[in-house]
Amino acid sequence: MIFPEDFVWGAATASYQIEGAVKEDGRGQSIWDTFSHAPGNVANGDTGDVACDHYHRYQDDVGLMRELGLAAYRFSIAWPRIQPDGWGSINPRGLAFYDRLVDALLEADISPYVTLYHWDLPQGLEERGGWTDRDTAFRFADYAQAVHDKLGDRVGDWATLNEPWVSAYLGYGNGVHAPGQRDPAAAMRSAHHLLLGHGLAARRLRDGGARRIMLVVNSAPVLTPAQVNDPAAVPGEADAAAVHRIHTLLTRQFLDPAVNGTYPAEVLEAAERNGGAGHIKDGDLELINAPIDLVGVNYYNPCVVESGPGLPADAAWPGSEGVRFATADAPTTAMGWPIVPDGLSRLLVRLSRDYPRVGLMVTENGAAFEDVVENGRVHDADRVAYLNGHLREVWRAIEAGADLRGYLVWSLLDNFEWAEGYRRRFGIVHVDFTTQTRVLKDSAVWYRDVIARNGL
Numbered sequence: 001m002i003f004p005e006d007f008v009w010g011a012a013t014a015s016y017q018i019e020g021a022v023k024e025d026g027r028g029q030s031i032w033d034t035f036s037h038a039p040g041n042v043a044n045g046d047t048g049d050v051a052c053d054h055y056h057r058y059q060d061d062v063g064l065m066r067e068l069g070l071a072a073y074r075f076s077i078a079w080p081r082i083q084p085d086g087w088g089s090i091n092p093r094g095l096a097f098y099d100r101l102v103d104a105l106l107e108a109d110i111s112p113y114v115t116l117y118h119w120d121l122p123q124g125l126e127e128r129g130g131w132t133d134r135d136t137a138f139r140f141a142d143y144a145q146a147v148h149d150k151l152g153d154r155v156g157d158w159a160t161l162n163e164p165w166v167s168a169y170l171g172y173g174n175g176v177h178a179p180g181q182r183d184p185a186a187a188m189r190s191a192h193h194l195l196l197g198h199g200l201a202a203r204r205l206r207d208g209g210a211r212r213i214m215l216v217v218n219s220a221p222v223l224t225p226a227q228v229n230d231p232a233a234v235p236g237e238a239d240a241a242a243v244h245r246i247h248t249l250l251t252r253q254f255l256d257p258a259v260n261g262t263y264p265a266e267v268l269e270a271a272e273r274n275g276g277a278g279h280i281k282d283g284d285l286e287l288i289n290a291p292i293d294l295v296g297v298n299y300y301n302p303c304v305v306e307s308g309p310g311l312p313a314d315a316a317w318p319g320s321e322g323v324r325f326a327t328a329d330a331p332t333t334a335m336g337w338p339i340v341p342d343g344l345s346r347l348l349v350r351l352s353r354d355y356p357r358v359g360l361m362v363t364e365n366g367a368a369f370e371d372v373v374e375n376g377r378v379h380d381a382d383r384v385a386y387l388n389g390h391l392r393e394v395w396r397a398i399e400a401g402a403d404l405r406g407y408l409v410w411s412l413l414d415n416f417e418w419a420e421g422y423r424r425r426f427g428i429v430h431v432d433f434t435t436q437t438r439v440l441k442d443s444a445v446w447y448r449d450v451i452a453r454n455g456l
C-alpha cells in the first residue's frame with residue numbers, strides 16, 4: 001500500500017504533556033498545573049512539573065524526529081509561557097523557546113504544525129471564568145495573533161484548538177479534566193466560547209497570512225454493538241436515534257458551526273435545557289464560521305451506543321436523552337479502549353462526505369499498551385499491530401476518495417497522559433522518567449520504515 005506522493009508523515013505531542021519547566025523563563029500557571037497539584041485528580045499524584053523535560057531537551061528530541069524521518073511535527077504552545085496570566089504583555093523568554101524549537105525543526109527539514117491551545121489555559125483567565133466567560137474567546141484571539149506575528153514567517157500550519165469537546169465536557173462537564181467543574185450548563189457555554197475563540201483566532205491568523213488553518217477535533221464513528229463488527233448491520237429506530245444523538249453531540253456540535261456556520265437543532269435544544277442559550281449571540285455563528293483549510297481528526301476508537309435511559313447530564317453528555325453507552329466486542333488497549341481499525345476509515349469517509357469543503361488530516365492516532373523494557377529495547381508488537389491496522393484503513397479511506405493530507409502518530413514520546421499521569425504510555429519512543437533517557441521502541445523503527453517507503 002503506497003500513499004500519495006505528498007502525504008505528510010509525522011508525530012504529535014502537547015506542551016503540558018512533555019515540556020516540564022513549569023516555572024521557568026516567566027511561565028505562568030495553567031489550569032493543569034492547578035488541577036494536577038490538587039490531590040485525587042491525577043493517578044499517583046503525577047503532575048507535568050517535569051514530564052519529559054522537553055523544554056531543556058528539545059534539541060535531542062528533534063534529533064530523534066530527524067532520525068525517524070518525520071516530515072512534520074505537531075506540538076502545542078503553552079499560552080502561559082506567552083502571556084503568564086492569559087492577557088496583556090508578551091513574555092519574550094516564553095516566545096523565544098518556541099522560536100528556537102521552530103528553527104531546530106526547520107534545520108532538521110521537519111515542518112512545524114503548531115496547535116495554539118491544547119488545554120493549558122492560563123490560571124489567571126480561569127479565575128475570571130475561564131471558557132465559561134465569553135471574554136476568554138477574545139483573549140485567545142489576541143494570544144493567537146501575538147504568536148503568529150512571531151512565528152508566522154516560518155510556521156505555515158496552524159491549529160487553533162485541540163479537541164474543544166474535551167476541553168468543554170471533561171473540563172467543565174464531568175470534571176475529569178482541568179479545571180474540574182461539574183456543571184452541564186458551564187460545559188455548553190464553554191463549548192460555544194471555545195468555538196468563538198476558534199473563529200476569532202482563525203480570522204486573525206488568516207489576516208496575518210497563515211498558509212493553512214485547521215480545527216482539531218476528537219471524533220469517532222458512533223456505532224451500535226452490532227455495527228462494530230458488521231458495517232451492514234441495520235439498527236432499529238431507537239438505536240439509530242441514539243447513534244445520531246451522540247454523533248451530533250460529539251462531532252456535529254463542533255464541525256457544523258466551524259465548517260458550515262450552523263448549530264444542529266439538538267445542540268440548541270440541549271443548551272435551552274441546560275442553562276439556556278443566551279450565551280449564543282447574534283452574529284456568533286458567522287464569527288465561528290471563519291474559513292479553514294483542514295479539519296484535524298483525532299481517532300482512537302469508535303463510540304459504541306444503543307438506546308437507553310439517557311446519561312446523567314453531568315456525565316459530560318448533556319442532551320444525551322435516550323442513549324446508553326455499550327461495549328464493543330473487540331480487544332482493548334491499556335486505556336480500555338476498543339481496537340477497531342476500520343472505525344478510522346468509516347469515520348474519514350463519513351467526514352469527507354459530510355464536510356466536502358475542507359481537507360482532512362489524521363492529527364492523532366495511537367495506543368497505550370503495557371510496555372516492557374528488555375535489554376534496553378521495547379518490543380511493542382501490540383502497538384505496531386495497532387498502527388499497522390489503522391494505517392491500512394487510512395489508505396483505504398484515501399482509495400475511497402477522502403481528501404486526506406497526512407497522518408500524525410500519537411505520540412512521539414511517552415508523556416503525561418492527563419488524569420492517567422505517567423502510567424499510560426502512548427509514545428513510539430520510550431521515556432524513562434527517572435533518567436529522562438529516550439529509547440526507540442520497535443514501533444518507532446517500524447514507523448521509520450513506513451515513512452521511508454511512503455507506505456505499508
Ligand SMILES: OC[C@@H]1[C@@H](O)[C@H](O)[C@@H](O)c2[nH]c(CCc3ccccc3)c[n+]21
Pocket residue numbers: 014017162163166218298300364410417418426
Ligand atoms: O489520550 C491520548 C491522547 C491525549 O494524550 C492527547 O493529549 C489528546 O489530544 C487526546 N485525545 C484523545 C481522544 C479523546 C480523549 C481525550 C482524553 C481522554 C479521553 C479521550 C486521546 N488523546
